[in-house]
Each structure stands twice: as structure tokens, then as C-alpha cells.
Amino acid sequence: TQLLEQSPQFLSIQEGENLTVYCNSSSVFSSLQWYRQEPGEGPVLLVTVVTGGEVKKLKRLTFQFGDARKDSSLHITAAQPGDTGLYLCAGWGSSNTGKLIFGQGTTLQVKP
Amino acid sequence: DTAVSQTPKYLVTQMGNDKSIKCEQNLGHDTMYWYKQDSKKFLKIMFSYNNKELIINETVPNRFSPKSPDKAHLNLHINSLELGDSAVYFCASNTGTGASPLHFGNGTRLTVT
Secondary structure, three states: OOOOEEEOOEEEEEOOOOEEEEEEOOOOEEEEEEEEEOOOOOOEEEEEEOOOOOEEEEOOEEEEEOOOOOEEEEEEOOOOHHHOEEEEEEEEEOOOOOOEEEOOOEEEEEEO | OOOEEEEOOEEEEOOOOOEEEEEEEOOOOOEEEEEEEOOOOOEEEEEEEEOOEEEEEOOOOOOEEEEEEEOOEEEEEEOOOOHHHOEEEEEEEEOOOOOOOOEEOOOEEEEEO
8 A cells, every 4th residue: 555654744834934844655656746725625736746856846835756756845935824724745656556645734834 | 617516515414314425527537536534634535437437446335335427427425424424525536647636626524413
């Protein structure tokens, strides 16, 4: 069974601080995705990383896929209150099972 | 235009009852899913359908029965509801190819009392 371990589970920081969320597994994933979920809504895709070592930037968010395609990280620079939400990493298995496996999520609170 | 819509948004019912959740997508996607999000926010896949055909059934109790009348609709019927069924249920869809992202509905919060 492929599992994704996300850390930290909760993060409360002040506006302007930087943070990193980690997503780790002992399994190889063909690709990893990061989603953001706000209260009362479904998760919304932020990014997909496919190639080992890949780095993608989305404004103040930087996503990295590990060289071995077993882990990923999300770094937010100068966090803002609007970044508050639940961040979920999710991986498509390497054996093409058609299943998107989610990590436990990181709840981020950015205080003004 | 809502891409993936599910109804109802909230469902409160008593143990032992039977209830249904409906889902429709207007994205032209071939694959649809049901996920369950527990109180700790963990999202777990339950079922997936590709073009009305069941592809994934993740050892969900057979009290849960999905039905896909066409590729734009995937409904979830739950018999003999139990307290542990309380959760938020999300419908999602994608093209079913490669790393195609999932498009989620806004969830149905089911509370069993």
C-alpha cells in the first residue's frame, strides 16, 4: 500500500514568515500533485510535478519533487493571511492503478 | 457554471436509514470518483468509475453502492447508515489519463445521529 506522510500537520505563523511543508513516502510515485482546500469547499489543484528533481514556482509558492520521486515539498515565501487553508499532497502510483493517494494534509493558519 | 456539483450539501439522518448523494460533472470527463474525508481531514478514495464502468472499489462496506447512469453522473447510495459513516463525501472527476488533476465538488457533510 502506498502511503504519503505529510508534515507538519498544523502550522500557525505570522504574516511575512516563510514555511515549508513536506510530503514523504517510501514508494515511488509517477507524479505528485499539491491541492489546497478551503472550508466548505473541495480541494483545488495547485501544481503537478512529474520529473524527479523538478522545481515549479507559482508566485510565492515553490514546489519540488525529489530526485527519486518519493517525496515533495512546498515552500511559501512571505506568507499572507490569504494563504490560510488545508494543503494536501497527493500521488499517482507508479503502477498506474488509477488511484490518487492523499497525504494527511497540513492545516496552515497565517495571522495578520 | 459549476463543474462538479453534488447534492445535498448537508445531510443529517438517523442510524439505520438509507440515503443517497448525487453528483454531476459538466467537464466532459470520462472518470468519476467518490472520496471520504474524515474528521482529521484525511481523504480516502472509495470508488472510481470510467465511462459508467466500476474501476476501483476500495474495500468499502457493501452498504455503499455507487451507480453511474451515464459518464456525467455518479451517485452514492448508503444503506443502514452507521455512526461511523459521518464524514464529508467528495465527488471528483478527471479525464482518466496520466496525471490528470481531479476536479472536486464542494462535498456533502453527512451526519448520522
